[in-house]
Amino acid sequence: MSSFDATEVRLTWRSTLVERLREAGSLQFGQVEIVLPRSFGFCWGVDRALAMVEEARREHAGRPLWLISSIIHNPRVNEDLRAKGVRFLRGEHADAGAWERLGALDVVIVPAFSAPVEDLMRLEARGVTVVDTTCPWVIKPHKRTLKYVKEGFTTVIHGTLGHEETEATCSLIAHEGGHFVVVDSLEQALPLARFLEGELDADGLRAALPERACSIGFDPSRDLARVGVINQTTMLARESRAIGDRLRAALAKRDGEAGLEESFRDFDTICRATQDNQDAARAIAEQSPDLFLVVGGYDSSNTKNLARVGDDAGVPAYHIEGPHCLDVESVRHRDRVSGRIGETQGWLPSRRPLRVAFTAGASTPDALLGEVIARLLQLCGEIEN
Ligand code: SF4
Structure with a gap:
């Protein structure tokens, strides 16, 4: 994989408190112990993308610089780029009609x-300069799906509808003339398994899947003869494995073990950083801290899944976006089951000593994590406001 210099990125987003904790693993502040996992926060792909943006700002100084929607799923980082003059083609801060005005002077x-392929083709047609920060780990499932399409397999993607990575993968498959089905959980994969086992008909399967979960023209009776599984790079690894195993069992029932060679493929496309952060978070959660705070954007897939790791270990885990989410009485967080953002009262235990574990998603800067830790220590009365 290509080399890049992330020094400037790391310096911009550094936190001395987090650096001390990274070094020590845990630190005691009066009656409160703060614990961090051995792996958390900015991943290789995010470092690389942000370093490429800085390089583009220098190399194309004076030219309009655009992001399609966001560079990574963290509002603070995207806001920082906006403040530096980077403009947006989509989303909350989009310039109306910008796509139509793009030309040779623009850098996207x-x-x-x-x-999505359609966006890339549109950019090419407008003659803009493209700076492609796509993470090499994201290209891995792309390559695998192209192989599936070529060999006549329909791709089952363990991913989230609406997530940019999965949208891009779906568009690639459709563009190549293949078919896909997106399932975001084991529960959503079950109707598919039941169809393969002959226990659900095509109409029943269509009704059970969310809108837009299948490619246009997808015909379950025709297109599920051969099934290849991949996952969005940031999903919960154990759930991806469970989905692959469940579909394999269903096809074994339909085609026999000997038939699987013809009809089934399963390829793990979870990225290394996601896997490392999940493993490290699990190790910390299994130490049964009193509280587990997971810091990252609410639209960040890998952060959402880190919060689910706490569930597995039976530890109260809160997915929060930043220090503004914490107050003595209440915590503002994303509910892991409903996905809603709301407040929970009485979240902060009054007992002492208190052991609080933190982790942060791959798009969460150290600076933001450091502010959250400092806020928690203020609320516990261990450091001054
Ligand atoms: S989380 Fe993984 S796939 Fe996503 S940018 Fe980071 S390294 Fe790449």
């Missing part, structure tokens, strides 16, 4: 999670 950054 493709984010780390890639972009």
